Amino acid sequence: MVFQDETGFTLHPRLGFGWARRGQRLRVPTTSQHCTRLNVSGWVAPLLGRYGMIRTERGNREGFLDLLRDLYRRLRGLQITLYVDGAGWHKGVPVRDFLRTHPRLRLQYLPAYQPALNRQERIWSSRSLRGNHQLLVRHARRHLGYRAANNRGLDTSETSPTL
Secondary structure (H helix, E strand, C coil): CEEEEEEEEECCCCCCCCCCCCCCCCCCCCCCCCCCEEEEEEEEECCCCEEEEEEECCCCHHHHHHHHHHHHHHCCCCCEEEEECCCHHHCCHHHHHHHHHCCCEEEEECCCCCHHHCHHHHHHHHCCCCCCHHHHHHHHHHHHCCECCCCCCCEHHHCCCCC
């Protein structure tokens, strides 16, 4: 059982804000690189205690196929069931061809995210985030059964929340 995902980072981070003397422009020296991205794809096999990560040129099907080759080589001799999300680059003719020629590897697609299965989503939708923040915190703590970490064991909904 192996899980895989990929991500990409821009190497030109946005600068927040800063102070400069009146009439002078703020200059912040950086080593950022405009129009450059770092794309990484990784996998983890929790039952084996193994993991891997590779840098890919782009977060596309070719990058995914590079990861599959790396994974197949590094888990030599093992049957591999790889769980991936439903991204379009995890599917298609090139991926099916790769799976056909590498019989030890099998793909399983994870289901799409379902907000109804997440308890926190119900809390967020039950109260407007623009409403009273104290009420929202009290409601969330009461709903999730939080208890105060004091020696009296008071319910946190009766005390002021600490955030």
